[in-house]
Amino acid sequence: MTALSSLTAPQQPYSYGYLDAHAKRELRRRMLKAIAVPGYQVPYASRELPIARGWGTGGLQVTLALVGPESIVKVIDQGADDSVNAANLRRFIARMSGAATTTDAVAATLLQSRHRIPEERMREGQVLILQVPDPEPLRAVQPDMSKSAQMHADADYGQMWLSLYEQLVRFKQYIQGASYPSLVNGRHIISPSPIPRWDTPKLHLASHLTILSAGREKRIYAVPPYTTVAPLEFSDVPFQVEDQSGRACRTTGVRNRFMNEIPQTDGTSQFELSDSGYAEKLANGIMPASTYYDENGEFYHAGILKPAVRPD
Amino acid sequence: MTHPLYTETEARVRESFLVLMHALSFPGRPQNLPAAQADDAFLLMAEALLDLETTCFTADMALDGLLAQTGARRADLASADYAFFPVLTDEHAASLALAKTGTLLLPDTSATLFIGCQFGGSQASRWTGPGIDNEITVRLSGLPDVFWRQREKAVSYPLGWDVFLVDGQQVIGLPRSTRVEPAAG
Numbered sequence: 001m002t003a004l005s006s007l008t009a010p011q012q013p014y015s016y017g018y019l020d021a022h023a024k025r026e027l028r029r030r031m032l033k034a035i036a037v038p039g040y041q042v043p044y045a046s047r048e049l050p051i052a053r054g055w056g057t058g059g060l061q062v063t064l065a066l067v068g069p070e071s072i073v074k075v076i077d078q079g080a081d082d083s084v085n086a087a088n089l090r091r092f093i094a095r096m097s098g099a100a101t102t103t104d105a106v107a108a109t110l111l112q113s114r115h116r117i118p119e120e121r122m123r124e125g126q127v128l129i130l131q132v133p134d135p136e137p138l139r140a141v142q143p144d145m146s147k148s149a150q151m152h153a154d155a156d157y158g159q160m161w162l163s164l165y166e167q168l169v170r171f172k173q174y175i176q177g178a179s180y181p182s183l184v185n186g187r188h189i190i191s192p193s194p195i196p197r198w199d200t201p202k203l204h205l206a207s208h209l210t211i212l213s214a215g216r217e218k219r220i221y222a223v224p225p226y227t228t229v230a231p232l233e234f235s236d237v238p239f240q241v242e243d244q245s246g247r248a249c250r251t252t253g254v255r256n257r258f259m260n261e262i263p264q265t266d267g268t269s270q271f272e273l274s275d276s277g278y279a280e281k282l283a284n285g286i287m288p289a290s291t292y293y294d295e296n297g298e299f300y301h302a303g304i305l306k307p308a309v310r311p312d
Numbered sequence: 313m314t315h316p317l318y319t320e321t322e323a324r325v326r327e328s329f330l331v332l333m334h335a336l337s338f339p340g341r342p343q344n345l346p347a348a349q350a351d352d353a354f355l356l357m358a359e360a361l362l363d364l365e366t367t368c369f370t371a372d373m374a375l376d377g378l379l380a381q382t383g384a385r386r387a388d389l390a391s392a393d394y395a396f397f398p399v400l401t402d403e404h405a406a407s408l409a410l411a412k413t414g415t416l417l418l419p420d421t422s423a424t425l426f427i428g429c430q431f432g433g434s435q436a437s438r439w440t441g442p443g444i445d446n447e448i449t450v451r452l453s454g455l456p457d458v459f460w461r462q463r464e465k466a467v468s469y470p471l472g473w474d475v476f477l478v479d480g481q482q483v484i485g486l487p488r489s490t491r492v493e494p495a496a497g
Contacts, residue, residue, distance in 0.1 A: 014316045021325070022363055028329045029361050033420035035336045036474040036487035038442050042420045066333075068326055069318050098315035124338075153416035185442050185489060187470060209337045224337045224489075227442035 039184030057215030059131035074108035079274035132214035238306035256297035335485030405458035436495035
């Protein structure tokens, strides 16, 4: 006689990776289209998760659709592995997949990030998953989503250029800090999520695949490897990254990396490395991999970052 | 703490998807599907992407029955999200004029094509575009010239269809963003 239990699969409280098979398949279909049209925001279903929308659900869904038992996952929040948000997401991913976790950007196969790209260069085969609060770069110039979608369809970016020009007229420099609008593959303007300007050039002709996902806004877009990502700039006033010169990390002493500013009671500031995984390596005497910016602050793709020009 | 079971189906579907993702991220580089037998390749890819929310088309009778098992609805080529051609004849290639290329507002509503051919051979082409470090020379055979003419007509970036070329257990991605030119010499 056949026992009933032999005919059924073992009872599972959760699907592998939390999301059910249909959710994962839908997300995967959208990811492929996002890769095929770099920078175009693909609508997707965005399922409910046990964390609130706005706390990284977009990135989390992508990670859950990609993760497997052999994956090595790193999650960072503003560069830090140990913030509450990053630690909880990392623990949830590990619980739902059995994947190993790490703080080493070089060892990770999947790197989910809120608003930073590591200092060490990512390589082919790694996937960077950026959490996106607002995927629409045109929001400030066109709050109506159906109209901004039409502007993307027509590559009608005149208003973006106008807003840049107005910044130059009023402030003599581009004042947009994080999520600096960038043209991907010469066609679609993206918001690269609120990564600092320091990180924006790292997407240009990168070796790794970047997937950006907004859970609340239900949009997913991608920057494939070796794809041009050009921060918007006028030819006579080049785009600038945040000036890190004169800043030294108070624990490691390193310079020319993206720093967190720590205000002191006497009104001065001290600085600390934003990338905690990188700082950890330096503190433990582990040789880090090559970085995007060298010791002198030179970017690894020569000629991408140009000297500052202040218009008359 | 134990994690949810990584079932055989889960593993197969995920690994097939990762192959497709890498194939599309690095156009022109062959990727290996986790297929036990070469015949399974199309089915593995279908299983990774197709379900009742999608439509599919194939001219291959044997594959048609198997695709139905995914739950995907049959459709004609003009409306199918996914189309499978284990062998692409001249007539099939000519019919690709019908396949969806998406709209400027929603370029992701285009078709994805899975086409059988042979990797290697005399027909060399030079591919450039996203996912390709500078350029890559790809050698293919078994693809009718009509296919390339249809692709040229269909792809008006960001419109166009995305293709997975399949030889046995290997897949090469050819997204619409890739520019294909005959190799010099």
